Amino acid sequence: MDSARSGAGTGRGTGPAPRRAEDVPPVPQVGRYLLLRKLGQGGMGVVYAAYDPDLDRKVALKLLHPNANHDNEEARSRLLREAQAMARVSHPNVIPVFDVGMWGDQVFVAMELVDGGTLGSWLKEAKPSWREVLERYLQAGRGLQAAHEAGLVHRDFKPANVLVSRAGRAYVTDFGLARQVGDGPETASSPEEARLLESSDRRMLDTTLTEAGLLVGTPNYMSPEQFRGSQLDARTDQFSFCAALYGALYGTRPFDPGSIKAYVSASRSAEVEADGTQSLGGTQSLNAAPAKAVIAPPPALIREPPRDAKVPGWVRQAVLRGLALDADARFPSMQALLDALSQEQRLGRRRRWVGAAGAMTTALAVAGGVAWQQSQVCADAGALMDTVWTRDAQARLASAFRATGKPFAEDMAARATQVLAHYAGAWKDQRVRACEDTRVSGVKPEEQLDRQVVCLERRRKDLRATVDLLTRADAALVEKSVDMAHALPALHECEDVESLAEQQRRPSDPALRGEIEGLEDRLSEVRAQVDAGRYPAALAAVKALEAPVEKTGYLPLKAEMRFHLGWLQEQTGQSPEASRLLSRAVFDAEAGRADRLKVAILNKLLYVEDGQKHFDPAANWGALAEATLQRLGGEPVLEADVKVNQANLAISQGHVDEARKRLEEASALYDKALPPEHPKRARTLFLLGRLVLGSGDAKGALPLLESSLARTEAAVGPVHPDVARRHGLLSLALREAGEPERALPHAQAVVDLYKRFHGDKSPQVAEALDELGMCQLGMKRYDDALKTYEQALALKRELLPADDEGLQPSYDGVGQALLGLGRARDSVAPLQQAVSFASAPPDALAESGFALARALYQTGQTPEARAQARGEATRARERFTESGLDARVGEVDSWLQTLPQESPRPPARKPPRARRR
Template structure:
């Protein structure tokens, strides 16, 4: 596998180079044949992206349709103009700002950003490719009814609202910066002018941005992104505060939004940019003080009088648009920001009055309130605004102070040193999950019952999804409230394994799933079975496999009887994975395969990806590499249809990396893990266990690729992350130290390995006791480091201590005794006590079930000891046997050393008086 170009150099050659000869005329025979010359990309490739055609051009850069060969998908790639205004660092800052701003907003109506990077001296941003045009071109394509226009703008407004919720102001909202797919989905894009709320156009980068861009050239962070006196935005849609260059907040975008909507509805501009600029310039900065972030007007602020007609024009009378739409648009165009709506959400609510009024009429009719007095109407509006206040209250029955106290008490009762730290971290994760559930439940209610922007059937699906997540949390809380020591060790993982709440926000995916039956009895049965499967899932996540299998088997028949395919897929998913964990991989493959088809038939795509990922793992374990790869590719294809799910995608890439390692394809494994790491870093909190595990695995793969310094740095970073996740006294931390010690010894860096080996001993003493078998095994690794440093006295004491502990706890024929016998013998041989070393080394080679490499090392040491004690024939026999074991283990270098030693022996001569130094055994 060849290394891919990182894309940091200048334009290189690529698969599209053959089309370059036709670029000048557009009449070549390559992929660009027949296109206008200006639409043909000037170069075939930017980084790893293959350019296909130009899509558009703006003041900052050119956008191309491109192909990403790594992820096998088309993207829109924005490339900064080589001759962009300002110096190169300012240009780079603008585009990096755009990528940063857009990447911070995750919403169906905001264009997703996939990648950002440098190509030579230019910056590129890769985004989702939308198969349509801009909102401006959509408006020009045909005469649109006002309802259809309003529907598109409401969707765009929700994208803006999501940006505002993330603390951003777009500053350049216009129809050209909104995309409409062929299916009608709306995306807000071009956040190149986005700012933190409250920033003026002349401020430097915020501390948050500096933190995100840390490591970049400091001059870039200190570059002012707007020159003095330079207008930022598009004049036809700019607010007065933008013309003035004063502080901006979300109401700035509200003005631009209403200016664009005014033009779309009435076919004319709401104001003359020149006149508005002159008006803005004539106003003193002091008069605008209330427009700053700290001076935002309260919700009850009076609405100023209408602006002069010469500035904001009254809409044409001959265009049939409802008065409530006109009133909302005109309020959003108030010259004074305090006179606009307090938020985009409030504006969108006002523009959704048709839906809301219809719902209100039905509500009023149902309650018998038919009076038209202002007092009653106001009372009805107030009551309606309160209907969602308690929408999240159901969570208070699951995550309660009593539940938290029971969990903490159960953890403390285990007596584990890490119990307090694990309780604290676990509670934090559960509280965040419960709070996220409540917020999402309230928001879903308000979007339907108050704002009227979400249909009832969509709301129903969200409620069903959220109710299932509540059951999942209940099952996890109950499990953790009765935790034993083994569960406490895994508690943070169990909490993080809760199914994502994000799925309940994906209304498109929810709508595609198999609908639940209308029969209320059957629906109730499904809900009850879901609760039982939630309990099974919690048991599986906690590693209680036998208990989980006992609980899930009785559910199989009733689940199948419901005919509800997503539920059947989930049941077979758990059954299959439990079979794998209990040692029956063929049965696991069969059950998981059936679960995949159930999930496909039920359109449960996220569940399908999770099943496919486990199936990939199971087939890999059976060395069925072809089928494993196919399941992984199917998971990728499903994710592509979903539009990207970072955590699920990263999960798949980790198992694909393991598959590559199984086949010795370490370059591929590294590439997969690098991608997985980037996805996890973007989507998961800093202390999520998956981030540390993936990083450590990446370090081990890098070591196999012959990059020891880089590999060790990555593994040490993973150790630091692990300590942050679970605390310093946790078995996972000990495992990281142990593997670091082993890796350093392999590199002959025993002095660096020894502290890690000793750290394992220290942790195990606290966790399991001074005289535990775990401490004895950890002492073996300390002894190995001491042998490598030729500290034979220390090594002898260490191994004798390990051997004494093992003899107390283990039977005489237990294979775990072998490394300690070997260590005692190796240390004695190193001290020149060859005669004393023969007995422990003879015992070390007597464990026939021990690994071949271990027996080879013990046997070769025994051969040298026998020779030094005057027993050449026995020495030759042991050396020959050791050679065979080295050969069996694939250790060709050690085979050669044995051969050289045998050849060095005289045919018939007494043994040499000088002792042969002991060679540390490799493990």
């Protein structure tokens, strides 16, 4: 077997085995990968441990065997198709493929390097109980199910093709190719079986590739349809899976391959006699039904499990059904088999519980007593949440919100309460289920419950910190409250038992564990303050935790502390220090195997480096985040978060198309993973609409901005500053799309909302009036526009200094409205004021300058006045050019061409010089 694993040929705790000459790679490098040592080989291929310098990680690199004497083109095709097959499956229990390419004239495949051995070697070394065996096979089965969902059939499932990491996660690998070094060939129990194995091995290497590039199989695990050479489907893998599980549970093989071969031969002969035809091999398809035998199988073909085996009957029944010689008699899918192997355990335990209790009392009393017992064992498992999310907390939150006097306070209190209540309820449900799965049904081991409880307890602390902050909310916090509630760490992470198992274990010392738990409380408070935007207070709090967290040596905690500290340094203008701290946090998270935290840190690091124009490092951090997510098997929200910052990076470098693609991908991921009212869904559409609008595609931006407005109202209600911002950009987009009449109600909505938020006399209201006036100008409602701009100008003169740049749009609007009314002479003064603000944006000055040019020309009675008008038009043209507004440049040119050429004035005659006498 060729497998993506490390640790081959080593014992536990004994260090690496001596390096043999045959394990030394023949070349030092393949592509960018540096070869370290050989891990495995077989008839067609060889696997090396390698180092990827670009991403600073070890990988398993699969290559064709350098001395292979088979057809090279076919071998290359087989390896490439295997890589394609594996790449189609993204699942935590399938080895991920990182890269595939050509080196010289052959294909290489780079995969994750697993720090463990095969499932077969684990069975020999660990001597596991039947529960542990079943747990590993259930993981592998989930990997097979993922392959089936991707349209693939493995066709060679066996213990040697499953890897088990040191953390206990099982990975299905080798969708066809060689054996692992040291595993040796399949052993035969009889001369007949030896001949069968030998001929089958040769046949496997010579078999024509299917569309998925998968091989025929290994005799000890092959189904009758594989021996028959007929079409295969997912039930073929089910048979091989159960054959392997049978051997792991009972220590013996379920059948003799020679007997299966004889049975297949007899079946084929009977078919030929019946209809004169013979089954032909064909392309493997997930949906193809295998050919059915027409004679009954001998009753003893599949051996009965040993009677003294301590394996429950419901497991035995499921395994034997999966080993049915007739594929139609097996489970309809891999998932159905997995359900039988996992969920039926609950029924089995409950029956045994009822039976044991029945020996002590009457059947009726016991039935009632057992039902009561089951309901009470975990009844209080979620009770701790009742100390956090209480009626008193809800009342204090509502009271604090009302006290701010904000017009949206009541609505935000209700919405935040709803999100928090849902989170608390989901926490309780998960906590009770976790207890029941261990203490009632027994489908999860106690160690797994411990990890899940630790994770859930941390989430309870996070909720408590958020609730405490919201019950003391000020106006700024009310505005952010729904975002804060939605920002609570996801609860589903506590159900990812594989990821939790891989993280660094907590210390066994009770005092140190207690210290860590106390520090987690305080870090939860820091996290809540960060989400609330209270950066100075959060920075002071996390700095006080730096030394005690370092002292614990607990890596996930250190990573979290540096994560917050680094991000807060960025928020307070210390970007270089932020980069240093976040980089250290990444390595802490990697060492502690806190993968989700690592991705969150990498995303912030991407943002910080982008802000410093360190574009290449920023891109590399983003790529590492993507690779980590791939190892996790996908995490839509985290992936979307990364894509948003990758879009920002693309914008910084002027790559608008790339930025748009990233935001579209992020939006699709959020839509898939988040509820409709989640603020991130609305915000990403808003960012995408703004990007499209900024690229000059106003019409393309409209559906995005309209959808963003609707989603924002669903998230925070119709009265909220975010809603005002959505209306404002939508008004601008509609104007630029040439639809000022549709823009007008959105502009008016901004005015109305800002009056509610800030009062009638505020700079925000004045700015909103400017946008309203722009809509009225576009509709040629000059009287209305003049009144609107005069109101805006009066407010600004009262609230702002005379030289404040914010006055420029209002002066411009007054002048433009007067010019539209035919009052050119009156428009000159406000337009001259508008162009006097040299710090205003060039496009704004260009608009004012062009209007001033027209006004001056209309009122100019002298050549000097008309020349002044030409000069203003020329300056406006330069500013339009600077702003990239080519259409407006053309308008200025057209206007200048309509002007008559001024005749040069004759020079003034000089008076005659006096004669000297």
